[in-house]
Structures are given as structure tokens and as C-alpha cells.
Amino acid sequence: MKALEYASGITLPDNRVAVCGDWHGNVGWARMLSRALPALAPDVTTMLHLGDWWMPPAETDEIFAETGITRIYVTNGNHEPWGDITPLLDQHPGAAVRISEIIWLLPRPARLSIGGRRVLSLGGAASVDRQSRIEGRTWWPEEAITDDAVAEAIAGGPADLMLTHESPSGTPVRPVREILRTNPHRFPKAILAESAASRARVGKVWDAVRPELLVHGHLHAPGGGMTEDGRRVASLGRDVQEGNLGFLDMRTLKMATPNMRAIRGLADRWEDGYLERERRAESVARTMDSWAVDGLSPTPDALDDAQKYIDGRRSLDELIDDVRRRHTRPREGEAKNDSGDGR
Structure with missing residues (x-):
């Protein structure tokens, strides 16, 4: 992985964008989405990816070459090759880095303007499966959202849209709350505590910048909800799961998610x-x-x-x-x- 270009202050004119949850390097899934995209949204040229990306850059360019997608901005997740990503982002702190014809990796935090809307990206999350991974090969401590990143995100002021991999604490999304309550995979308490701390960091930023909409991945629990004060949260599914792809209207911040049957x-x-x-x-x-x-x-x-x-x-x-x-x-x-x- 190498840096081809750096950019700060990203401003895009798009009135509608594609938003995707976790792909986990699933080339076949990306290829299927690319075949459906021209019919589903021929006007969409920008994709916002919410992390657990880990896609091969050159092959991704080839996959989307026959679609209208000309740029993909990645809010990195926890399951990423942070050993390669961190040095690239550290060369120009605060700048996005382009690693292929269409792929941009966003720093933490990142501020963008899309269709006149203020967008905040805050990548990273805690790996609840860390015990089954190998540090430096399949897991890196750099996945964690730091206190400095939280402070910088808050200092940037209000946002209309917030993009994260991690769910915020206090989420109104029922499927996410149910997973957190039941712990269906029986993860250890110590790991769950790290996950809760990570969600608390996202929640702190969420409460401070008060976006109208927050969209995240990570939990593989598609659904949506609204807080009592009117803030909306959308949780996207993972690859091969319902609700992995959405189309977001930047004018209204309303999102439509095509069902699996239509995509296939x-x-x-x-x-x-x-x-x-x-x-x-x-x-x-x-x-x-x-x-x-x-x-x-x-x-x-x-x-x-x-x-x-x-x-x-x-x-x-x-x-x-x-x-x-x-x-x-x-x-x-x-x-x-x-x-x-x-x-």
C-alpha cells in the first residue's frame, strides 16, 4: 500500500451518495454491488464506506470501473491493515490519502463537505474478537479511537452527518441494543469493557457535535432508530447481509436501503x-x-x-x-x- 495523493478540506458537490457497511475484503460482494449500482443509482458517483474495508486497491478499481463510482472515502474500522495505514496517515496528519485510482482513506477525525452538508468521520473501533487474532498480522492496537481524536472531533464543532465504524453509546437502534444486551457470541467481560469504552468515546463526540444523522457499521445489525431529541442513527449490515448498502440524500439526510433480492x-x-x-x-x-x-x-x-x-x-x-x-x-x-x- 502506498500513498498516491494527499488532500485536506474535502468538498464534494454530490446531492446523493452511496453508503456501505463492512465488507471485510469480500471481493465477490463488492463485485455484485458494482453490477447492481448502475441500475439502482446511475447518478451516484461517491461512495462512503464505514470500515472493516480491507479491500485490494487495484482489484477494487477494476470492480468499479464500469460503474459511475469515481471515489470511495473509507472511514476505517477495526479490521483493517493498520500496520500499513498508520504510516501513510502519519505522513500528513489530518489529510486523507489516496491509495488507488478511486480509494481514499480518511484520517481520524476527518471533516468533509458533501452537498453543502457538514460531515464528520471518526474511524476505529474495539475488536471484540481480538483474542483470536495475532498482533501485527490480523490485529493492531491502532484500531482504537484515542482521546486526542475525540477532543479534535469535538473541537471541530457541529456536524450534520457523522460517519463512524463504531456504534455510539446510548444508541436508539434496537437490533444493536439487543446484541449488546445478550452477548450472543459470549465474548469475555474484559473485551466487552473495551468495546463499551470505545462506544462511549463515539457517544461523547455524538452528543457534542449533535448530527442529525449518524451512520455506522461494525455490529452487523442493520436497523435504525431515533433518540428522544430527534437525532437519528442508522446501523448498516455487513457483506452478504441485508442493509449493507444505502443511498443517502444529502439534502434531506434520508437514506434508502435496497433489499437483497433487488441487489441480487x-x-x-x-x-x-x-x-x-x-x-x-x-x-x-x-x-x-x-x-x-x-x-x-x-x-x-x-x-x-x-x-x-x-x-x-x-x-x-x-x-x-x-x-x-x-x-x-x-x-x-x-x-x-x-x-x-x-x-
Whole structure:
């Protein structure tokens, strides 16, 4: 991983953005979303990712190359290669770093302006599965949200939208509260205490900057809720889970989350279209190969027609009709009678 560019004071004009929860490096899931995105939101060019990202940069660029997504801003989570990320962010404190054509890693905290809205990003979280990980290989202490990051985030003043990986303490999201209450994975008390302290740090910032909406990942518990004072919290699901992808209207700060059935259906339709295009391309290639064997070469018009056929803009029947019109003429007895005498 290397830095390609640094940027501070990020300002984006977007009125609508995509927001995603944890991906955990799941290339297949990202590819499926990329196939559904053009149909779901052709106007969206920016994605905000809420951490547990850990995606291969070059492959991610390739995955989203045929979508409208031109930039992905990552609010880092706990399951990230912090051993690579920290040195890059430390070179220019407070600046975002671009590590591929479209991927930007955000510092902690980060301030952005999107569609005229004040956005605060505060990455990091506590790994409740830390005991099963290896320090320096699959876990790094740099995942933790520090007191300095909390103080800096608060000092930056109010925000309209807050992006975090960790949930805030006092969350109004019922599925998150239920997980925290029941501890279904039976994590040790000491680890749970670290998690609670991490949520308290996010909660402290949340209470201070008072965003209209806070969106987070981490708990793999999709849902939403509102506090008594009207602040909303949205918890996004993980990869292959319902509620992993949302589309956020920056004017209203309302978010729509397409269901899994719609995402899979659109991805399958894309796959069908891709396979059909490949079949057409193979057919054209075979035809032109046969021409070459006969010492023939296609005209510019023929090449243009072939590309239109491959792209699905013209059918084979339409091309045959064109050839017939261009290169044939009615037989003598079928010529149109233009004499006007009806005979």
C-alpha cells in the first residue's frame, strides 16, 4: 500500500451518495454491488464506506470501473491493515490519502463537505474478537479511537452527518441494543469493557457535535432508530447481509436501503447481459476470422455494425435487413409501377 495523493478540506458537490457497511475484503460482494449500482443509482458517483474495508486497491478499481463510482472515502474500522495505514496517515496528519485510482482513506477525525452538508468521520473501533487474532498480522492496537481524536472531533464543532465504524453509546437502534444486551457470541467481560469504552468515546463526540444523522457499521445489525431529541442513527449490515448498502440524500439526510433480492436480481441481470455480449463478440470474431482466411477485410461500416451488434444496439435481423437493402435490388418483374395508371 502506498500513498498516491494527499488532500485536506474535502468538498464534494454530490446531492446523493452511496453508503456501505463492512465488507471485510469480500471481493465477490463488492463485485455484485458494482453490477447492481448502475441500475439502482446511475447518478451516484461517491461512495462512503464505514470500515472493516480491507479491500485490494487495484482489484477494487477494476470492480468499479464500469460503474459511475469515481471515489470511495473509507472511514476505517477495526479490521483493517493498520500496520500499513498508520504510516501513510502519519505522513500528513489530518489529510486523507489516496491509495488507488478511486480509494481514499480518511484520517481520524476527518471533516468533509458533501452537498453543502457538514460531515464528520471518526474511524476505529474495539475488536471484540481480538483474542483470536495475532498482533501485527490480523490485529493492531491502532484500531482504537484515542482521546486526542475525540477532543479534535469535538473541537471541530457541529456536524450534520457523522460517519463512524463504531456504534455510539446510548444508541436508539434496537437490533444493536439487543446484541449488546445478550452477548450472543459470549465474548469475555474484559473485551466487552473495551468495546463499551470505545462506544462511549463515539457517544461523547455524538452528543457534542449533535448530527442529525449518524451512520455506522461494525455490529452487523442493520436497523435504525431515533433518540428522544430527534437525532437519528442508522446501523448498516455487513457483506452478504441485508442493509449493507444505502443511498443517502444529502439534502434531506434520508437514506434508502435496497433489499437483497433487488441487489441480487440486478446483479444477475448484469451477468446475463455480460454473457450475451461475450457470445456476440465471439460470433463476430469467428465471422471476421473466416473473412481473413478468404483474403477479405471488413469495411469501416462493417466494423461499426459489428460493434453495435456486440453492444446490443442492433440485432442480427436488423443487420441482415440493412445488407439486403444496400446490396440487393428488386427483380425486374417486382419493380414498383410508378406510371400512376394503375396497370
